[in-house]
Structures are given as structure tokens and as C-alpha cells.
Amino acid sequence: MAVRFDVITLFPELFAPFQSVGVTRRAFETKAVDVRLWQLREFAEGVYRRVDDRPFGGGPGMVMLVEPLVRCLSAIRADQQAAAAPRLPVVLFSPAGKPLTQQRVQQLAEGPGAVLVCGRYEGIDQRFIDAHVDEEVSLGDYVLSGGELPALTLIDAVTRLQPGVLHDAASHEQDSFSDGLLDCPHYSRPEVLQGLAEGDDSGAPGAEAAVPPVLMSGHHAHIARWRREQQLRITAQRRPELIDAARARGELSKQDEHFLSQLTL
């Protein structure tokens, strides 16, 4: 069964471009993922179909009302039941949530999916969170105007892990974080790049930039070792805490440790 995402949003139109380009388009066409968009306003009552109101206690901004959210979630539960889908956990996007990691993305990619709640305004009434939200997820320490970009981010990251979505199945296995380290540098043609010196518009040839020779050697073991060492070097320089975590998980070999001990940062 495809991973299913039920997205509660006031702006379903923001999801359309994502469904019509690139690998994510193919994933939707082949039904590798099943994304259902729920317009929250359809679950609001009254002539104006209000989904927000002023906060109790005063202060700026508006708060998303609990009742339309509950009605929308009930409709999603009924739809999931009708489709014999399991009861999916409810994920709310919030700056106060746990930062999204590749590890969490991988877990979600292997699971049945989730209900994704996109906040707007000052956020949503706490009573909905207390009663219905299983997990709060943050995209980082900054504030966006809504949860739609976080939802798109999560769906994209999960989608590219679905079998058959990427042309080369091995490609995500060497991505950053999949083995806990950052990715190594990549090179393609031309083998030697004849650059121009920066700021020189005379047309005179500048320094050549060559591809690291090991990549042209055809020696697979040497190439694999070089790539591993580049991963270790970049990760140690930029995200040393990821090296510590890999070490704690017992994922660094003696050869890795030797390379790291020789490294001047």
C-alpha cells in the first residue's frame, strides 16, 4: 500500500506545482505516494466560514479555531476507514516541534503515512494539539508563515525514498545523512576545466581545474575509499557532532578513525 498523507491546509493550491514536476510528479502518477488535500475552510461554519479568531488574553494575530480542525480530522478518519487504511498519526508543523531528520524521514517512508496539519496565523488552539496531535515537527529555528512548506518538505523527502521514484535506486543510499555523514563531492565532464581568472575579461586562460585523479582510475575500491574519506573530512569540518554520533553507533571503522586522526581541520 502506498504511503498516504492527508494534509489539512488553508492553501491546497500551494501543493499543485509539486505534483506536476520532477520525481515527485512521477511518484504521484505511479501512485507511489497518495497525497490527499483537505481544505480546512470547508469544515468551518457560518456565512464567512471562519477558521480563526482573536486570542483569549489579548495580543497580536489570530488563532486557528479548534472546531473546524476537529471536523476535518473526523472526515479524514472516516475516509481512511472507508479505504481500509490504518489510523495514521497526526503530525503538526510547529517551530516548537522536534527538528526533522533524515532518520525520521526514513521511518515515515517505511510506514503507512500521516495526517499533516499546516498551521497559519499565530498557530492553532492548544486544545486541538493536546487532544489530537501525536508529534510536532519543526523545519528549523526560524519562523515561516505557514506549515505548507514544511509539509511539502516532508512529503518530498519521503517520496524520493519510495521504490521506483528515483531513476537510480542506489542514489539516495549515498545521500547526506543516510549513513549519518554528509555526502562527498561529485564531478562530471569535462575532465579538465579551463577556467578564466576571476575578474579577468581578457579571455586569457586561467587556472585549470581537474577532476581528482582517483575518480578516473577505474579502481572501484580506491574510489569507494576516497569517497568515504571525503565524507569523513567534510563532516568533521562542518558537522563534527555527526562524527561523534557515528562513532557512538559504532559505525566508524579502524581505517576511518586512522584517517580522522591524521586530519588537520
Ligand SMILES: C[S@@+](CC[C@H](N)C(=O)[O-])C[C@H]1O[C@@H](n2cnc3c(N)ncnc32)[C@H](O)[C@@H]1O
Ligand atoms: C507564523 S507561524 C506561527 C509561529 C508561532 N506563533 C511561533 O512563534 O512559534 C504559522 C505556522 O507556520 C508553521 N511554521 C512556521 N515556522 C515553522 C517551522 N520552523 N517549522 C515548522 N512549522 C513552522 C506552523 O504550522 C505555524 O503554526
